[in-house]
Amino acid sequence: MTCPHCGASVYENDVKCPYCDSFLETGNNAYTRRPVGGPGQFTMNGPDQVNAALVVVSILIPIFGVIFGAISLGGGHPKSGKVYLILGLAAIFVFPCLMFVIPLCFALFAEIFKAFQ
Ligand SMILES: [Zn+2]
Numbered sequence: 001m002t003c004p005h006c007g008a009s010v011y012e013n014d015v016k017c018p019y020c021d022s023f024l025e026t027g028n029n030a031y032t033r034r035p036v037g038g039p040g041q042f043t044m045n046g047p048d049q050v051n052a053a054l055v056v057v058s059i060l061i062p063i064f065g066v067i068f069g070a071i072s073l074g075g076g077h078p079k080s081g082k083v084y085l086i087l088g089l090a091a092i093f094v095f096p097c098l099m100f101v102i103p104l105c106f107a108l109f110a111e112i113f114k115a116f117q
Helices: 052-060 062-074 078-115
Strands: none
Touching: 052 062, 052 078, 062 078
């Protein structure tokens, strides 16, 4: 889309124009569904860019990463969708390992500490 104030080319999900600093009315609607080519079909608006905040959310809430990744992939954002999906799946596998390894380390350190007392 183009900025209504200065005519510069800006991303559809930009809230503010990066060139003239004016607020864009259509900003922040990157993840709204809109029908394209039939019922149930939708496209992700804006550029296929990996959002840092969503990367963090995908790691902290893996199920969100998987779901949002699948939605992004289906909505025509293969690059960022794949990132969220892989991070979400990785986090699902990594967290149980950490839950197991961290207490094990604590137990080990406790034993070592006891041995030196
Ligand atoms: Zn502008």
